[in-house]
Amino acid sequence: MMDYTDRFCRYFLRLITKNTLLYTEMVTTGALIHGDKDRFLRFDSCEHPIAFQLGGSDPGALARCAKLVDHAGYDEVNLNCGCPSDKVQTGNFGACLMKTPQLVADCVSAMLDACSIPVTVKNRLGVDDMDSYGSLADFVGTLSEKGCKVFIVHARKAWLQGLSPKENREVPPLIYERVYQLKRDFPHLEIIINGGIGSLDEAERHLHNVDGVMVGRAAYHDPFILSAADKRLFGAATPAPSRKEVLSDFARYAQTQVDEGIRLNHLTRHILGLYAGQPGARRFRRYISENAWRPMHVADFFAQAAQSVPPAPSRIYGEE
Numbered sequence: 001m002m003d004y005t006d007r008f009c010r011y012f013l014r015l016i017t018k019n020t021l022l023y024t025e026m027v028t029t030g031a032l033i034h035g036d037k038d039r040f041l042r043f044d045s046c047e048h049p050i051a052f053q054l055g056g057s058d059p060g061a062l063a064r065c066a067k068l069v070d071h072a073g074y075d076e077v078n079l080n081c082g083c084p085s086d087k088v089q090t091g092n093f094g095a096c097l098m099k100t101p102q103l104v105a106d107c108v109s110a111m112l113d114a115c116s117i118p119v120t121v122k123n124r125l126g127v128d129d130m131d132s133y134g135s136l137a138d139f140v141g142t143l144s145e146k147g148c149k150v151f152i153v154h155a156r157k158a159w160l161q162g163l164s165p166k167e168n169r170e171v172p173p174l175i176y177e178r179v180y181q182l183k184r185d186f187p188h189l190e191i192i193i194n195g196g197i198g199s200l201d202e203a204e205r206h207l208h209n210v211d212g213v214m215v216g217r218a219a220y221h222d223p224f225i226l227s228a229a230d231k232r233l234f235g236a237a238t239p240a241p242s243r244k245e246v247l248s249d250f251a252r253y254a255q256t257q258v259d260e261g262i263r264l265n266h267l268t269r270h271i272l273g274l275y276a277g278q279p280g281a282r283r284f285r286r287y288i289s290e291n292a293w294r295p296m297h298v299a300d301f302f303a304q305a306a307q308s309v310p311p312a313p314s315r316i317y318g319e320e
Helices: 007-016 029-034 037-041 059-072 086-090 094-099 101-114 133-145 176-185 200-206 217-221 229-234 243-259 264-271 281-291 298-307
Strands: 022-028 050-055 076-081 119-124 150-154 190-194 212-214
Touching: 007 022, 007 243, 007 264, 022 029, 029 037, 029 050, 029 059, 037 059, 050 059, 059 076, 059 101, 076 094, 076 101, 094 101, 094 119, 101 119, 101 133, 119 133, 133 176, 150 176, 176 190, 200 212, 200 229, 243 264, 243 298, 264 281, 281 298
Parallel strands: 022 050, 050 076, 076 119, 119 150, 150 190, 190 212
Antiparallel strands: none
């Protein structure tokens, strides 16, 4: 979810769901060590629980970054072994790391020694022709021996040559059963499934076989699918907020960020899907897209955005 789950996106999602675990974008070790640490590590306290996702393959650099993440107050640090992009392969991290499980195990061990928070791994079923269940089980087993207890498994393999990152999210077939088998074979580990999951109904079905579910782009493009997660999956008693309440709360947050010098469209690009599937969704998206870059008061902008959506129909009680 690079270029998607920045701190503005995560704040917005946290207005919709309080209990789901949120992940940062993948940040490379080089960017964190040599770049703007404050920009990469900054987050609002309301974002808890939150995991920081790292990309890298050097145990020393990953250990240094894990320590920074721990000190910044994150709840988890995640090592990405699933991203298939050419840029990631050139840097020898992401999905290509599944070809070198011992190196990844060394990375995990170094990270665990450097921090006090959980170190987790996100991976694929396999890469290229190294896609048997045996290879996947060996990868997980090797890392678990070094102390990794949580695996987020995208239920597709990755083709490192010939497919774009987008195609790698769609072309290789989903094989959920292999992730289920991992849980059966490693009952002491926490196995979380990812890939092609677009609703809470689907998530609940997967939870009969695994410990958790990760939802990515479906939640970004239609974030309100998460609005019932707190009640359905976590047993929360607090009613889910309405879209109007979320928009109003985000407007107040946006004002604080604009006051700090953030451009409004850097925040509002994340809320385009708030009314996905609802009457007026297209008008809402158009208004946001056409006006977020214009010089105007933040309060006026959000008031106009709210007015672009027709009011919800009144409920009539006593009728069948």
